[in-house]
Amino acid sequence: MRIIPVLDIMGGRVVRGVMGERRGYRPIKTPLAGSADPVAVARGLAGLGDFSAFYVADLDAIEGRPPNAAALGALNEAFPKTAFWVDAGLETAAEAERLQRAPRQHAVMGTESIADAAVLAALPHPERAILSLDFKGEAFLGPPEILQDTTLWPDRVIVMTLARVGSGAGPDLDRLGAIVARAEGRAIYAAGGVRGPGDLEVLEQAGIAGALVSTALHNGRLSSEALRRFGR
Template identity: 35%
Template sequence: MQIVPVLDLMGGQVVRGIAGRRDEYKPNQSCLVEGSEPLATARAFRERFGLTRVYVADLDAIAEAQPDFETIGELVESGFQISVDCGSVSLQTAERLRQFAVEEIIVPLETLADWKALEQLLEVIPTTSLRFSLDLMNSDPMGVLGENNTTLEIVDRVSGFGLTKYIVLDLAAVGMNGGLQTLGVCQSILERNPQAKIWTGGGIRNWEEIEELQNACDIDGLLVASALHDGQISPAEVKRLSKT
């Protein structure tokens, strides 16, 4: 299991996620770095914790603005392996992200219009470069497709496209310091597809919880932001996890 730090971007700054209520997000305050500049924040993750893989959620792009290609380019040029969620991914946007050498393009359920859109993306982007984000709100799947499909129906459809990499995230838990709410879903995905590689997160509080999760389920990565910024997880603990 690896820790994957999260950069939620809005208006060119890192913001603090609060239960998916994006109108309440404010520039991040952290014990790791002064200010909320994205590259400085990413460098703090690397310098303090040795973390070079970062999950970037471009919240402006998710709200249908242009992706923050400038920040994405700076992160890649500075040696970070990044997975980018910029909402509904057009073929043009996907190709540009690949030109930036983005490691993974996230396909989020929240903004996926229909299965045809995913099928078209797969015609030009290899499955190894895509990660499907199973976006939940209080355990219910989000977006248009979430209205007419159960969580496991969505998982089965995604698996049918040959995708094996997932993010499982309940936005209601993000930034609330209430513990992970997605363990059961992750276990169900792995029962259906033992080869699945899953990142999950939302509400991770401390090292003790991470140890419990490591013993409970074969999760590949944990998305963490607040617990790192607030000093609830130490560099020594993160480095200990990387050796297991």
């Protein structure tokens, strides 16, 4: 079970994501860092465990505003051995290729941002691409054919349940199970609702490769000891 800490960035600061309602997001307050500066928060998270990657959601870029390029650059400089899974509202294969020019940046292709399923077939470096199947409530956000046609999926797929982000409601196990059943061996990552070790155990038993986690790290429900256990 691979744990990927989440950094939601808006206006140059890490914000606390709650149920996908981005207008209400505010700078995070966490015992792991003295401010909401992305590097400070990432260092606080890194103190909990040896994470090989961070998931970075550039919420400004996703919503069509200027991207948080300076914050991402500072993260890359501060963590020279860490991979970054970056969701920056990428719409085209060319945009993905530009992001991938940084050697440790992996392009997250969020379906809420993709207008045409053909984009996935055109990705120049699929080994550093991750598909995010985005859901809000029962609705799939994006071209329906992406959800229907698994041949379009790269080797890593995130199931992003926005309504469960920061909600404390637990992972969407039914949806995750349905995706795993169709994934044909691809690595499936759960995003949204992980509350602690119990949820990770259930996800692991369900064949989930990893989980994107934020709140449970900041509130201490996922301790360093628990992270070491799942890291093994």
